Amino acid sequence: MSWTSREIHLAERPTGYPDDKTWASVTAEVPAPAAGEFVVEVDHISLDPAMRGWLNDVRSYIPPVKLGAPMRALCTATVIASAHPEFAVGDAVVGTFGVRERAVSDGRGVTKIDLDAASAPTWLGALGMPGMTAYFGLTDIGRAQPGDTVVVSAAAGAVGSVVAQLAKAMGCRVIGIAGGPDKVAWLKEIGVDEAIDYKAENVLKRLRQIAPDGIDVYFDNVGGQILDAALANLRRGARVVICGAISTYNDPTLAEGPRRYMSLLVFRASMTGFVVFDYEDRYPEAVEAIAGMIGDGRMVARETVLEGGVDAFPDALLGLYRGVNTGKLVLKV
Amino acid sequence: MSWTSREIHLAERPTGYPDDKTWASVTAEVPAPAAGEFVVEVDHISLDPAMRGWLNDVRSYIPPVKLGAPMRALCTATVIASAHPEFAVGDAVVGTFGVRERAVSDGRGVTKIDLDAASAPTWLGALGMPGMTAYFGLTDIGRAQPGDTVVVSAAAGAVGSVVAQLAKAMGCRVIGIAGGPDKVAWLKEIGVDEAIDYKAENVLKRLRQIAPDGIDVYFDNVGGQILDAALANLRRGARVVICGAISTYNDPTLAEGPRRYMSLLVFRASMTGFVVFDYEDRYPEAVEAIAGMIGDGRMVARETVLEGGVDAFPDALLGLYRGVNTGKLVLKV
Structure with a gap:
């Protein structure tokens, strides 16, 4: 055979x-x-x-x-x-x-x-690698706490949409950044507090307006100017989670780095990278949490x-x- | 009067x-x-x-x-x-x-x-703000441990020279980066394991040679290309301490950011900023430690x-x- x-x-x-x-x-x-x-x-x-x-x-x-x-x-x-x-x-x-x-x-x-x-x-x-990435990035690396202002880029994507919904379920205020009115509309449907269309809006200025006290956790999937916009709007002690940089992956040069990285000093903040494979032993914990939320309707997959x-x-x-x-x-x- | x-x-x-x-x-x-x-x-x-x-x-x-x-x-x-x-x-x-x-x-x-x-x-x-900055940046933010490979830029400067000597006293392997043969010679005099003259050498390549297993703690005082050179040579779990960025302070534009920041993901590393004033309550601890080292000859001020x-x-x-x-x-x- x-x-x-x-x-x-x-x-x-x-x-x-x-x-x-x-x-x-x-x-x-x-x-x-x-x-x-x-x-x-x-x-x-x-x-x-x-x-x-x-x-x-x-x-x-x-x-x-x-x-x-x-x-x-x-x-x-x-x-x-x-x-x-x-x-x-x-x-x-x-x-x-x-x-x-x-x-x-x-x-x-x-x-x-x-x-x-x-x-x-x-x-x-949501129950695969993107969901695991969202779960451990938000909780372990981002150390999100109830009441935190959490901003996530590529928020309508596989990882971002789980981050947004997990953060909402944890009692955070959630701001999602995505491209285009359809994605923004969907983000509002799944309960984010604010959604920014990066193709139509100045992300740096909008973040300043809607998060005047600054960002506690920025979960970055995109890099580039959106990362800089978030860095310019941190709160003291903020955690920047480096999960991906989709805006740069097809750039044949070594793309520009975050010009505003010195915000880490001004805001006593950290920027930390992670790879989901390191959490393999704990995947069952994340699957159980996310499956539970899908089951009771708090998470749309x-x-x-x-x-x-x-x-x-x-x-x-x-x-x-x-x-x-x-x-x-x-x-x- | x-x-x-x-x-x-x-x-x-x-x-x-x-x-x-x-x-x-x-x-x-x-x-x-x-x-x-x-x-x-x-x-x-x-x-x-x-x-x-x-x-x-x-x-x-x-x-x-x-x-x-x-x-x-x-x-x-x-x-x-x-x-x-x-x-x-x-x-x-x-x-x-x-x-x-x-x-x-x-x-x-x-x-x-x-x-x-x-x-x-x-x-x-050494007993003032630069010494305090060195002490808390290395221990609290960098979490340096005996055996770590610690790299410090502007290593012959006020902060860097204290970082280098504190790290040596803690049992770390210390690589100092400075500009010019005089500074490099002095760094060797005060006991660093390796010194790189950034004006004469390719820092990225030299770090790869002399720290083939990667950097555990990078204490950055300069920003720019030297920060990038360090990011390219991290060890898994590395801590990058953002203390300053002297290479950029007089740049009238918003200087370029670290192009290699995605190394934070590859190496599961963090980059953290701090401001020494936050440690005011603990200055006596640092003064005592550094004064002790000056007293017994382990620190040259x-x-x-x-x-x-x-x-x-x-x-x-x-x-x-x-x-x-x-x-x-x-x-x-």
Whole structure:
């Protein structure tokens, strides 16, 4: 027994935005599983801003994707053949299977998921890596407290929308920054206190107006001028959480840094980076908290699900950087 | 009884480096002290990098110097007339008397000093604000531990030289960054493990060579490219202490920020600002520790003392930004 698998491989490291030369569409053979292995059929592929960084041949928190290898991606999948004692045919799982239709796995880093509890896209979003990122970034790194003014950028995105709703549930005042009237409207729907459309408004001035006493926690997903706008409006003792910098990931130069970083001194503030993988041991805590909030209606888990299978991946990824998604962006295989 | 006092007033807020138009040299009348007041004769004036920031009309950790007012400065002085119950004629004191020969004080923020324990310049340096800044920045903000690799910029300066020696005494490996062979030679004399001449060497590459396992604590006094060089060479969990940014203070634009700030994410590191005034209650702890080290020879307190009285202040301040000093820069009145 064997299968074929359409796969997207990294053909060439891009400079700036990925383009046609970046990717190769390949049909691979997937053999029957050896002892201790199983084969999955991927159903949903996660699109993550961090993917762009994985294409660069630089030392980072995770090794780069190798040239000629399948593009790294988190996926939900179903086990279709197994010679592994812990995974049975029919099991729904999440794992880093890559941008492909089928894959062999030895089970490392693979977790079973309950599709009755939440849909596959939600297991890649609010209950997946973005949700974990939001939870530990806000609580552990941001040390958010009831009454804090919490500002989050890319607030309508996969991580930001969970941050916003977690912070609201903790009793914080929440200001979300997002691009465009639809995202702003959705943020108000899910209960943020204020929403700023960075495409239409001066973020620095608006923050000064609506947070005149300053920001306690700024959860940054974007970098660039929005990070500077937040730095200019901190409260004493503020915590700036460096989660991502989507505005810079496709910049072929080393993008400008935050000009207002000396605000950290003026406001006795800190800016701290983190990587969600470090919290793996505590994922169950976050899943339980977020699933509970989804269950009782305090958390809306939203996903934008694109169709088109693995061959739609290159366009889907560019769409992510254009901000086509509200909530988590997922590609259906 | 009254006195005259030569004083340097702020005449005009500078753009870029202060120049002739920035300052006015004035002779003021100093009246006899009213009840609860005393009059001091200033003997040494402290030159501090932060002074440039005090000239800007912006919200910061301390109000700007007012136009037409004496330039703010820490000074050592002697009480020459007193109607204050706690200060007697002949007392040696340190206080923010300003760039002037004589001043009236109500005693707020004024501390008596023991000139037998240390010279007046040392009370403005290792035992003054720079020493306090070094102590709390390294221990509280940097959380330096024995065995840590500690890198400090402006390492031959007033703050940096105390940081370097405190860190050595704590059992850290210390790398000092300074400008020019004389400063580098002095740093080696006072026991740093490695010294980098940023004017002659590529700091980023040198740090990679001599700290291949990365930096645990980076104590930044300078900002700019040296901050970036340190950020590129952090160790996981590193603490970046934002104490100053002397390379940017005279830049009339908002200088570039640290391009490599995303290293904070890669290395799970933090960058934290602080202001020494917040530690006022704990100054005695730092004075005791540093005085002890001076006493037993583990700390060299060095000062560069300029002559010329208050009228030499404008040039002395420019000299500070050129880096004419090794150790604390002080102007003798």
